Amino acid sequence: MAKLPETLFDLTGKVALITGSTKGIGKAIAEQYAIHGAKVVISSRKPGPCEDVAAAINAQHGDGTAIACPANISSKDDLKRLVDETNAAFGKIDILVCNAASNPYYGPMSGITDEAFAKILSNNIISNNTLTTLVAPQMASRKDGTIIIISSIGGLRASTVIGAYCVSKAADVQLARNLAAELGPSGIRVNCISPGLVKTDFAKALWEDQATKEQREEETPLRRIGEPNDIAGAAVMLASRAGAWLTGQNIVVDGGVTAV
Numbered sequence: 001m002a003k004l005p006e007t008l009f010d011l012t013g014k015v016a017l018i019t020g021s022t023k024g025i026g027k028a029i030a031e032q033y034a035i036h037g038a039k040v041v042i043s044s045r046k047p048g049p050c051e052d053v054a055a056a057i058n059a060q061h062g063d064g065t066a067i068a069c070p071a072n073i074s075s076k077d078d079l080k081r082l083v084d085e086t087n088a089a090f091g092k093i094d095i096l097v098c099n100a101a102s103n104p105y106y107g108p109m110s111g112i113t114d115e116a117f118a119k120i121l122s123n124n125i126i127s128n129n130t131l132t133t134l135v136a137p138q139m140a141s142r143k144d145g146t147i148i149i150i151s152s153i154g155g156l157r158a159s160t161v162i163g164a165y166c167v168s169k170a171a172d173v174q175l176a177r178n179l180a181a182e183l184g185p186s187g188i189r190v191n192c193i194s195p196g197l198v199k200t201d202f203a204k205a206l207w208e209d210q211a212t213k214e215q216r217e218e219e220t221p222l223r224r225i226g227e228p229n230d231i232a233g234a235a236v237m238l239a240s241r242a243g244a245w246l247t248g249q250n251i252v253v254d255g256g257v258t259a260v
Helices: 024-035 047-061 076-090 114-142 163-186 210-219 228-239
Strands: 015-019 039-043 066-068 095-098 145-150 188-195 250-253
Touching: 015 024, 015 076, 024 039, 024 047, 024 095, 024 228, 039 047, 039 076, 047 066, 066 076, 076 114, 095 114, 095 228, 114 145, 114 163, 114 188, 145 163, 145 228, 163 188, 188 228, 228 250
Parallel strands: 015 039, 015 095, 039 066, 095 145, 145 188, 188 250
Antiparallel strands: none
């Protein structure tokens, strides 16, 4: 029998660093990367949740599959340490997923303080560029690497309650385009994923009320809000051979909301 071709979604031998990966979308991406053969770095602000998620992945896939490395995305020193510790543990970084984000304000743009607006822009845009700058040189030296920024359909639409967050997510899409153009000649692919409403703690204010949830489902062609694994599937594709000719793109995963 002829040998079957290698799967396009195999991540064996790859090392993935995922920020905001102790719950929700980031955790689902880390779990799916491990299932597909990658080593993963679990990171968020608090050590305990990082250690818990890493331990659960190691229990399922073998010791050494995951490590915990807490870091605050608002601290450049923390981001540098995160990259250094990943390199020390695994020797390289093949995949960077910038998933961690902040949204400390819910209300009209007219009411947001300068401090809250600056925090959103810093954590949701500048930290992504900082991490990219820290990992890109080693990827360029290998002529291979994948960077994924988790944006949002909020970056494609207006909002009267999370406007500053939406501004930051629109900027992430442009950041990915710019970085794709700059880093493409070095073999590095940079893309965004823009989820619709996903059932996570981060978006709980938008779905925990049953009436609001049912209304959102009715407005969605697939008639349901998203689950974290719906986004993780796109992240596996972008990180693997399946996405080898994709760069500078924004993959919208929203159940069809922005199509209607």
